[in-house]
Amino acid sequence: MAVPEVLxxxxxxxxxAVAYELARHGVKVRLLEGxxxxxGASGANGALVWPQAMARGIGLTFSLANFRxxxxxxxxxxxxxxxxxxxxxxxxxxxxxxxxxxYAAAQREIGLPAELLDGAAARACITIAxxxxxxxGATIMLTVLGxxxxxxxxxxxxxxxxxxx
Ligand SMILES: Cc1cc2nc3c(=O)[nH]c(=O)nc-3n(C[C@H](O)[C@H](O)[C@H](O)COP(=O)(O)OP(=O)(O)OC[C@H]3O[C@@H](n4cnc5c(N)ncnc54)[C@H](O)[C@@H]3O)c2cc1C
Numbered sequence: 001m002a003v004p005e006v007l008x009x010x011x012x013x014x015x016x017a018v019a020y021e022l023a024r025h026g027v028k029v030r031l032l033e034g035x036x037x038x039x040g041a042s043g044a045n046g047a048l049v050w051p052q053a054m055a056r057g058i059g060l061t062f063s064l065a066n067f068r069x070x071x072x073x074x075x076x077x078x079x080x081x082x083x084x085x086x087x088x089x090x091x092x093x094x095x096x097x098x099x100x101x102x103y104a105a106a107q108r109e110i111g112l113p114a115e116l117l118d119g120a121a122a123r124a125c126i127t128i129a130x131x132x133x134x135x136x137g138a139t140i141m142l143t144v145l146g147x148x149x150x151x152x153x154x155x156x157x158x159x160x161x162x163x164x165x
Contacts, residue, residue: 004030012042050088052112064110089125 006022008015011033019031049070051063074081092100107114
């Protein structure tokens with residue numbers, strides 16, 4: 001087997017993307033993955049390509065580049081990545097309105113469309129998940145319960161204080 005110029009350990013999205021770009025530029029790459037490609041966080045995340053979540057800095061720069069890259073990436077790779085640019089909706093209470101005015105202005109400044117909607121306009125945007133508008137209380141309760149269970153599970157798994165019990 002040819003000796004690689006670059007050895008990458010870990011076949012998550014980062015390792016695979018680096019390997020792909022290097023190989024595309026003619027570098028001999030070998031990728032070592034211990035458990036299966038994208039078997040870690042890359043295969044179990046929220047699947048959001050969401051630069052709006054990034055604070056300014058290197059993370060935002062990468063995230064914006066990623067945002068621009070994604071629409072054509074499936075075609076380039078010859079696979080359906082199931083990528084859809086759907087937009088997103090963040091619901092906040094009245095006490096956070098001023099903060100969101102500043103947030104939306106900052107988003108627009110870097111070229112990301114962001115609009116502030118009142119309750120009626122926001123509800124009008126939700127056309128598919130009818131139960132989300134019909135049973136908002138139940139939806140919130142299920143979400144909070146889900147996060148709660150996940151928190152308990154993570155605590156049981158990682159809290160070193162529980163080891164001595
Ligand atoms: C619950 C959750 C939700 C998230 N939601 C989002 C989201 O919506 N949008 C978003 O952009 N990001 C999201 N993220 C973050 C995103 O998933 C990670 O930033 C990204 O997947 C990290 O990729 P990675 O390649 O660095 O790591 P990983 O995907 O974890 O890959 C590391 C790989 O290295 C392998 N490995 C480790 N050690 C060795 C070794 N010694 N030898 C060989 N192989 C090894 C592992 O098996 C694994 O496959 C989320 C993360 C989590 C946990």
